[in-house]
Amino acid sequence: LLSLCQKGFRQFLSQKGVLLLFESESSTYTYLLADTNTKEAVIIDPVLETIDRDLKLIKELGLSLTVAVNTHCHADHITSTGLMKQRVAGLKSAISKFSGATADIHLTEGDNIPFGRHSLTVKETPGHTDGCITLVTGDQSMAFTGDALLIRGCGRTDFQQGCAKKLYHSVHEKIFTLPDECLIYPAHDYLGWLKTHIHTTDLKLSHIGHYRKTGVGMFHSRFDLVFMNA
Numbered sequence: 001l002l003s004l005c006q007k008g009f010r011q012f013l014s015q016k017g018v019l020l021l022f023e024s025e026s027s028t029y030t031y032l033l034a035d036t037n038t039k040e041a042v043i044i045d046p047v048l049e050t051i052d053r054d055l056k057l058i059k060e061l062g063l064s065l066t067v068a069v070n071t072h073c074h075a076d077h078i079t080s081t082g083l084m085k086q087r088v089a090g091l092k093s094a095i096s097k098f099s100g101a102t103a104d105i106h107l108t109e110g111d112n113i114p115f116g117r118h119s120l121t122v123k124e125t126p127g128h129t130d131g132c133i134t135l136v137t138g139d140q141s142m143a144f145t146g147d148a149l150l151i152r153g154c155g156r157t158d159f160q161q162g163c164a165k166k167l168y169h170s171v172h173e174k175i176f177t178l179p180d181e182c183l184i185y186p187a188h189d190y191l192g193w194l195k196t197h198i199h200t201t202d203l204k205l206s207h208i209g210h211y212r213k214t215g216v217g218m219f220h221s222r223f224d225l226v227f228m229n230a
């Protein structure tokens, strides 16, 4: 699915319009989404350590980056955006209105971030922080869940604005309203699940349908909730 050589980047981008970029220090995923016709692109959760890699790739692919959107306000996510704005003319930053962070665009439930003929729709999914959002593609085939929902896990709720009850509600009432086939693209991969499953063959683990059916271990006991069986 995600061949990460330059040729692979081009091929994958032209097929799906989305690229997954890993930062190993914080195990964070940055996502680059583009309309392959108009070349308009959006970046989700850019990381400071990989800003040069990301901007080089954007340039090589001939993309026009219009919005850098952060799924929430934590240092492993937002750090690259200010610098990126200095280096990319016209780039706008976006984050939830409830994040408390400064940005060009403050997002709330149902807002759209267009790029060419595509768009991302905002679902507010608080719990890891008050200002966490999930970004869903217009066809509901992909959901960028930030730290709300990871693969076989979720974001921690034991610090800052964390609230297990809110997160449980966000996952069940917001993310689980998406179709079974919708693929989850989380902000982190601490355990190698994406490498094992999205990268290779078993896509089912990252489908909403899998979560809904199994409720497998979505919350870590040390972060307040244990299982998510509805």
Ligand SMILES: N[C@@H](CCC(=O)N[C@@H](CSS)C(=O)NCC(=O)O)C(=O)O
Residues within 6 Å of the ligand: 027, 074, 076, 147, 153, 154, 155, 156, 157, 188, 190, 220
């Ligand atoms: N387990 C992580 C530790 C880093 C961490 O706490 N990450 C946060 C998101 S960034 S604030 C989190 O919610 N993690 C979920 C979890 O299950 O750890 C590590 O291995 O580095």
